[in-house]
Amino acid sequence: MLKLKTNIFILLFACFATANAQTNAYKFKREITGVNSLWHSMKLPDGLYKNANAGFEDLRIFGIKGKDTLEVPYLLKQRADQIISKEIDFKPVNESANANGYYYTFELKNVTEINQINLAFKEANFNWDVTLEGSNSNSEWFTILKDYRILSIKNKDTDYQFTKLSFPDSKYQYLRLMIKSPVKPGLLEALINKTDTVKGTYQDVKYKTFKLKNNTVDKETVIDVALENPVPLSYLKLNAQSHFDFFRPIKIEYATDSFKTDKGMQYNYAPLFEGNISSLEKSEFNFQNTIASKLKITIQNNDNKPLRLNGLALKGNLYEIIARFDNPTLTYALYYGNENVTAPSYEIEKFENEIPSILTAVTIGNQKENLAYSIKIEKPLFENKTWLWALMAVIIALLGWFSYKMLKN
Incomplete structure (x- = not known):
């Protein structure tokens, strides 16, 4: 009888050891429930980003039942906006001028919808108003844009251009552009486009603190933003107000690590976005989806009065896992927290077009310490x-x- 119990114990221990052999390198796990078919999707929970590797190389899904352990192949997706732009063929057919300004007429080779025109000029510095009209007969004209401002400034402090005309979808055979300028503009190029945006999946991100400081010595405004936890960020909108027009360099950075000094906690930063903030454009900035918990926004004022900045809005693209569960009877969990592992390579990424477009979502549970974790320092x-x-x-x-x-x- 004693020998039988010993054999059973040895068998159970062997099964436990076999199951743990693949999972003991990961500090954390989250149970996955709701697996009842071959393909499923799951959204990564916000609390995961704090303990997972920055590049998600350590994400693994294992299914366990007795002595059987199965690694689940998956694809990691982020649902960002996809911008599709198509250039439309046209030819210039007329150029004229009167007391109102200078006119440029274009004829589209095919009548199709457009919503954007990009202009390029010889001049490096100008400030003009333009009017855009459309016609199907080249005689009766309808207004598309009126008194639309375009601008270019180039000096030792600023190199800024805003020469893109954006408008609702329009469908005309002819387009007429009128530029209000005292001298003839040196129009080098006009590109007519139809631009469509396939909306991604975003979630709003709340921030914990918003600290603004106007540095008169360096002539800049610095905003420090702290979040509750590390989360994906890809969009920032500043509430910038002023009684006058403005266009200033702006830099957005995120903290990569921190260290203690005699002056308190200090941070190392990496860039997210560099460009300009302007009264002519929306103060919205898009950048690569990045896991961050602290931001620094720097606006170069030069000799100008600081802008009124009263808060911001943050968004990030959701990360989603699409996984193939070959055996729904196993008990599945998501494992992570291994700094020494490399990213997995699954062959399903080569057959992505065979994955169903409609997937049932499964639930990822709360974070738990992996009791099988055995790598100790x-x-x-x-x-x-x-x-x-x-x-x-x-x-x-x-x-x-x-x-x-x-x-x-």
Whole structure:
């Protein structure tokens, strides 16, 4: 009977060891529930980003049942906006001028919808108003844009251009552009486009603190923004107000790490966005989806009065896993927290077009410590208090013995 119990124990231990062999390198896990078919999707929870690797190389899905352990292949997706732009063929058919300004007429080769025109000029500095009209007969004209401002400034402090005309979808055979300028503009190029945006999936991100400082020495405004936890960020909108037109360099950075100094906690930063903030454009900035918990926004004022900035809006693209569960009867969990692992390579990425377009979402549970985690960092021998006390006891004993021998002699 004792032998039978021993064999059962050995068998159970072997199964446990086999199951843990693949999972013991990961500090954390989250149970996955709701698996009932081959393909499923799941949204990464916000609390995961704090402990997972920055590049998600350590994400693994394992299914366990008894001594069977199965690694689940997956694709990691982020649902960002996709901008599709198509250039429309046209030819210039007329150029004229009157007291109102200079006119440029274009004829589209095919009547199709457009919503954007990009202009390029010889001049490096100008400030003009333009009017854009459309016609299907080249005689009766309809207004598309009126008194639309375009601008270019180039000097030692600023290099800024705003020459893109954006308008609602329009469909005309002819387009007429009128530029209000005292001298003839040196129009180099006009590109007519139809631009469509396939909206991605975003979530709003709340910030914890918003600290603004106007530095008169460096002539800049610096905003420090702290978030509750590390989360994906790809969009920032500043509430910038002013009674006058403005266009200033802006830089957005995120903290990569921190260190303590005599002056308190200091941070190292990496760039997210560099460009301009202008009264002619929306104060909205898009950048690559990045996991961040602290931002620094710097606006260069030069000799100008600082802008009124009263808050911002943040958004980030959601990360989603699409996984293939070959055996729905297993118990599945998402594992992470391994700094030494490399990114997995699954062949399903080569057959992505075979994945169903409609997927059922499964639930990722709360974070738990992985009890099977067995990789521990051993401290140096002399940092171990037990060894230090033992060493001290040996030294004291030796000193006492030599002292006794000396006194005896």
